[in-house]
Amino acid sequence: MDLLTKVVISAVLLAIVVVAAYFAIVRFNSAPQITEQQAVALVKSDISNAYPTAYANITNVSPSIFPGSWHIIVSIVFNSTKPCPSYYVWSFDYPKYGFVNRVDNIYTSNCTVYGMLQNKSYILASAPVAIASSYNMGLPSITGFVHKYGYANTVVHATFYNSTSLMGRNYTKAWLINYSATNANYSEYVLISQIGGKLLLNYTLSH
Numbered sequence: 001m002d003l004l005t006k007v008v009i010s011a012v013l014l015a016i017v018v019v020a021a022y023f024a025i026v027r028f029n030s031a032p033q034i035t036e037q038q039a040v041a042l043v044k045s046d047i048s049n050a051y052p053t054a055y056a057n058i059t060n061v062s063p064s065i066f067p068g069s070w071h072i073i074v075s076i077v078f079n080s081t082k083p084c085p086s087y088y089v090w091s092f093d094y095p096k097y098g099f100v101n102r103v104d105n106i107y108t109s110n111c112t113v114y115g116m117l118q119n120k121s122y123i124l125a126s127a128p129v130a131i132a133s134s135y136n137m138g139l140p141s142i143t144g145f146v147h148k149y150g151y152a153n154t155v156v157h158a159t160f161y162n163s164t165s166l167m168g169r170n171y172t173k174a175w176l177i178n179y180s181a182t183n184a185n186y187s188e189y190v191l192i193s194q195i196g197g198k199l200l201l202n203y204t205l206s207h
Contacts, residue, residue, distance in 0.1 A: 039069075043094055054078050064096060065093075069094055073090070075089055084111035084135060085108065089103070089104045116197065121195055124194050130158040130192065130197070133175075134197075139202055141188050142188055154180070155182075156179050161174055171201075175192050175194060189202065
């Protein structure tokens, strides 16, 4: 093969590579780009459809490491008003991985508060963690209430107080957890400290 033929073949191959690269760039640039608002709306909609009873909150959105996608962080709580709520932090890289989430953190699940397993001075920073912590104590008044009226019928709420006065005593930085049921004529209350979840008070109030 003479030199001229080699030059012609090389030129043709180079032209093919250049044309292919051009069309690849044009195709990439012409692909529809999803906005941050669209990505958030689609992820929220998918969570709502898949888990209609869960409470989900978008806590952060930033450009993903994958070009054209968004990194979306979601706090999600299942069974938020039951004795054993589950609280997770999920993340999505949308649309790169669609609606497939990664579990970034587990605060509580199956009535286990994971942070408290390693740290006795763990700060109970959320209602689901406070609720699970109170139920985990195994107080006879609480376990008896749930057993009597049924787990499904028990409704639990937690309220944080920087300071409060109960039964003639003052308390600071504490969670008050209330256990009630539609067919019960009384409610059970548990007051626990925000740091470490120590039992401060347990009492019953009739309706």
